[in-house]
Amino acid sequence: VQCCGTCRRYQFPPRVRCTHCGAADLEFRAxxxxxxxxxxxxxxxxxxxxxxxxxxxxxxIVELEESPDALVVGNLRDVAPxxxxxxxPVEVEFEQVTGxxxxxxxxxxxxxxxxxxxxxxxxxx
Amino acid sequence: VSWEQRGQxxxxxxxxxxxxxxxxxxxxxxxxxxxxxxxxxALDDCxxxxxxLDGIFCAPxxxxxxxxxxxxPGMDAYQMTGDPEDGxxxxxxxxxxxxxxxxxxxxxxxxxxxxxxxxxxxxxxCAGACSTALVVRALAxxxxxxxxxxxVSQPEVRGDLQYELPYGCAGSAYHxxxxxxxxxxxxxxxxxxxxxxxKNRAAxxxxxFGYYYQFKPEPLTAGEYLSAKWIIEPVCLYDCDxxxxxxxxxxxxxxxxxxxxxxxxxxxxxxxGIGPAPRSASYPYEAxxxxxxxxxxxxWSKAGAxxxxxxxxxxxxxxxxxxxxxxxxxxxxxxxxGIAYLSTDNSSVTGRLPSQTCGGSNxxxxxxxxxxxxxxxxQLRGTGGxxxxxxxxxxxxxxxxxxxxxxxxxxxxxxxxxx
Numbered sequence: 001v002q003c004c005g006t007c008r009r010y011q012f013p014p015r016v017r018c019t020h021c022g023a024a025d026l027e028f029r030a031x032x033x034x035x036x037x038x039x040x041x042x043x044x045x046x047x048x049x050x051x052x053x054x055x056x057x058x059x060x061i062v063e064l065e066e067s068p069d070a071l072v073v074g075n076l077r078d079v080a081p082x083x084x085x086x087x088x089p090v091e092v093e094f095e096q097v098t099g100x101x102x103x104x105x106x107x108x109x110x111x112x113x114x115x116x117x118x119x120x121x122x123x124x125x
Numbered sequence: 126v127s128w129e130q131r132g133q134x135x136x137x138x139x140x141x142x143x144x145x146x147x148x149x150x151x152x153x154x155x156x157x158x159x160x161x162x163x164x165x166x167a168l169d170d171c172x173x174x175x176x177x178l179d180g181i182f183c184a185p186x187x188x189x190x191x192x193x194x195x196x197x198p199g200m201d202a203y204q205m206t207g208d209p210e211d212g213x214x215x216x217x218x219x220x221x222x223x224x225x226x227x228x229x230x231x232x233x234x235x236x237x238x239x240x241x242x243x244x245x246x247x248x249x250x251c252a253g254a255c256s257t258a259l260v261v262r263a264l265a266x267x268x269x270x271x272x273x274x275x276x277v278s279q280p281e282v283r284g285d286l287q288y289e290l291p292y293g294c295a296g297s298a299y300h301x302x303x304x305x306x307x308x309x310x311x312x313x314x315x316x317x318x319x320x321x322x323x324k325n326r327a328a329x330x331x332x333x334f335g336y337y338y339q340f341k342p343e344p345l346t347a348g349e350y351l352s353a354k355w356i357i358e359p360v361c362l363y364d365c366d367x368x369x370x371x372x373x374x375x376x377x378x379x380x381x382x383x384x385x386x387x388x389x390x391x392x393x394x395x396x397x398g399i400g401p402a403p404r405s406a407s408y409p410y411e412a413x414x415x416x417x418x419x420x421x422x423x424x425w426s427k428a429g430a431x432x433x434x435x436x437x438x439x440x441x442x443x444x445x446x447x448x449x450x451x452x453x454x455x456x457x458x459x460x461x462x463g464i465a466y467l468s469t470d471n472s473s474v475t476g477r478l479p480s481q482t483c484g485g486s487n488x489x490x491x492x493x494x495x496x497x498x499x500x501x502x503x504q505l506r507g508t509g510g511x512x513x514x515x516x517x518x519x520x521x522x523x524x525x526x527x528x529x530x531x532x533x534x535x536x537x538x539x540x541x542x543x544x
Binding site for chain 1: 301309
């Protein structure tokens with residue numbers, strides 16, 4: 001995530017200048033990938049052609065633990081829609097898409113990598 | 126903030142077309158025909174002719190193109206800009222200028238967002254860029270699923286959308302995400318909207334120009350609302366305004382000229398807004414709330430008025446969830462109390478501070494705020510019919526969603542019967 005060398009604040013998506021102070025000395029920082037759900041929405045009917053037929057799925061805005069400015073968008077992939085909540089602890093995982101491309105996604109923190117069971121017992125969290 | 130332009134411009138004429146749920150494919154029911162009807166109606170309202178206009182403000186915006194469907198026979202007479210969509214899925218200033226008898230040297234302004242038009246026309250009149258402006262809002266509702274063209278239909282995406290669309294963050298998702306955060310912030314739930322949804326539909330059923338009055342004159346029950354399907358939770362079917370075919374037109378001119386015309390002038394006492402702005406889906410709701418409340422205070426200050434001076438408000442509600450935000454931002458109620466305010470008789474026509482006097486977009490069908498505007502102008506003229514707020518002198522209109530983003534901003538006018 002892009003961080004400003006002058007005011008030390010984060011911004012997402014990346015820009016040419018800092019959106020907080022206007023400085024140009026921006027750098028990309030590696031994040032822990034941990035954070036919490038800032039907000040979420042359960043998509044039952046999507047306009048995105050490539051995702052049609054995969055509903056329902058959860059779109060999340062995640063607040064990464066480094067800063068309240070570090071808000072990123074993704075899907076919450078191992079949680080049943082009825083269990084989604086603001087404040088859930090999550091961590092990043094990278095989804096392989098076409099070719100060599102990867103996109104960041106999120107799962108409940110501590111859940112085993114690669115397992116995407118939508119109906120897992122809530123007790124184990 | 127002092128605003129030298131306070132009371133310098135006025136709404137002199139308003140008009141709108143017939144409405145329909147969708148285009149039937151006939152030239153007589155096309156967006157071109159509806160636009161011509163709306164412009165004629167606004168000119169008749171104020172007693173002017175096309176030759177009296179020297180500015181055209183338009184947002185040639187469409188949700189979906191008509192192409193690749195063939196242009197129906199008989200549309201030729203309406204299409205004179207070389208763009209086959211112009212007159213069918215959208216209307217440009219050029220289309221209006223050429224087709225409706227307005228002088229070719231009139232100011233022609235095509236803008237990105239429907240919500241920029243009336244403030245820009247007021248600014249132009251106040252600055253002398255034109256003296257009598259025509260503002261047109263024309264929205265097509267074509268057969269088929271809505272808004273599934275453009276970036277959402279493509280396998281690749283660039284720019285900011287690459288951080289949003291691959292996750293299905295599109296369309297109603299932006300509103301669902303911000304509304305979820307709003308509910309969390311104030312300890313509310315989606316079901317708390319039900320009384321407001323029911324009351325709002327009832328208000329819409331008293332507006333003869335609306336879709337529900339004309340085509341579906343039935344109340345919405347709390348049971349129907351609460352069992353409606355989710356589109357993107359927490360936004361359900363009845364939180365989304367219904368797309369309709371409609372065109373609306375406004376004539377905005379100087380206060381001096383307005384005073385010589387057929388209707389009592391409705392003066393622009395203050396105005397402002399935010400965006401379109403290059404913000405992403407991850408711009409936090411709390412920041413929108415703070416930005417919008419600050420701009421609302423600036424608009425009140427320009428108008429030399431405040432919520433206590435207000436006789437009525439019509440707040441944009443393209444999603445039902447939006448109007449509560451505006452009630453809070455403009456100080457009609459406390460933060461977090463927008464839904465409660467809009468649910469009770471406090472906001473009824475006979476209440477403490479009437480709002481949504483025609484039921485907004487969810488009461489009359491989608492017009493991107495045009496209905497909010499012509500309803501408010503008529504209320505301030507005293508011609509609000511059986512929805513008339515007694516003695517209404519000052520009104521607030523807010524146009525657009527709170528989440529000003531690329532391509533869409535918001536604007537507000539404080540309007541008055543007196544300067």
